[in-house]
Amino acid sequence: MPGLATVRQIEAVGFRAWPATSVHYDGTWAIRMTAAHPSKRLNSINPLDPADIRDIPARVERASQRFRAYGRRPVFRQSPLAPPELDDYLASRGWERLDETVVMTADLTAMDFAGTIDQIPLRDIGRYVDASLKVHGRDASLRAGFSELLNGIRPVKGMFMIEEDGQPVSVALCVHDGAMAGLFDIGTSRESRRNGHGRAIVASALKWAMKHGAKTAWLQIETVNAPGLALYEGFGFTEIYRYAYRESPNHEG
Template sequence: MATIGASRLNPIHPATVLAKVRRYEAAGFRAWPAAAVHYDGTWVVRLTAGHPAKRLNSINPLDPGDVHHLAERIARAGRRFEAYGRPLTFRMSPLAGAALSRHLDAEGWSRFDESMVMRMPLTKASVENVIDQIPLKDIGRFVSAALKVHDADPLLRPGLSEIIGAIQPEAGLFASERGDEALATLICVHDGDLAGLFDIATDKSVRRQGHGRQLILSALKWARLRGAREAWLQVEADNAPALSLYASLGFEEVYRYHYRRLPST
């Protein structure tokens, strides 16, 4: 599949290309739901008081041609973000288009945290000899494990629990544990023929020991048995160890996105 880089946007993408991007973007919204969602034209404004993640607190443009009254709409969105105590942030996929990018450039918006969307046909997943692993049913137990391996603020527990509880497609909560010690965690969201992998992390004390790889393979086997035909994930473009792992498993880049903010925020 051809790579579509948000950093290499052409003024016009073929409709078939944008349709592929929209498919993954919609799956991502369903798999990692924001607490509040507003629409301004084809901009999806996602806000979440209980969790600061950028993908849960950002404007997501879905049509390159929707660039009317930009200053007014950005100001309106800014008031929403201010009410939530979040910095006004755009998440720029290829669906954002070149015209909006030029406008933000002209206004001095900074660009940061480029990420990749990667995919792999599950026919390529070598899971035949992988031990079956049953996902956790206890959200609280999973959240405890995830906060540990991410070395995250315990105050995020209520927000992360709310997000996981709000996932509408079937979600498998996977954790690799040694006794009571969490080693790695991930969420696999089975949505039709797609299996999205989210929040993948390994505790820093046991990295490069294969725990993440084995957990991913267990999740892919679980999803394939449920009818998923394609796995996909999002990863920061400068995360070299993760990119190496995903490439070794057979994942390939589909497109990129990045975030934009005013320097003062």
């Protein structure tokens, strides 16, 4: 388990790289809400201090009320910064634990980018959004919300795409924030997998980040994604910590 300072650094970088449209604090709980996009990372309660255990039942109810107002099921994102007492309370109330996720980092300066293409990132957010939705097979109704999210990213971002026969087959988003570079939205269309596109686009994104001064790369991936874990381990990524979500058994919190 890393020190809490390391976890806090990565969590802060992650919040900047994947910004919610509304953030409210109850003590050290960051309540992130984004009406235009359903991502749990953008719509969750994020405890940021394991010592903050004051009035847990009342605060859970207050946070749940905010989610009800948005028409969303209340969700806590439980990283190592979340108090164990809170997790015990949520479990006792029937909040389901789901989507366990590994946070991984890698030393960019130790990577060998010989033979990696110097791909120029896209400038057109709309083009990237359309490519991402197609590659991931997501509904077109997410277009506006994803566009809003990308426009809201304040650190430098690189949007990468690989095409075949004029059609997008792989995408990657890299957000460069100081010495850190985060990978997001990595995907290859189902019919184009096992052709090396995933490795190629990740390598190009990481090379771009290193050339812009990043020293450490990081990412988040669900534990059930065995092919993705194998891909990133091949680049030298190792686990730093994990988080999971606790979802209310109903919309009433």
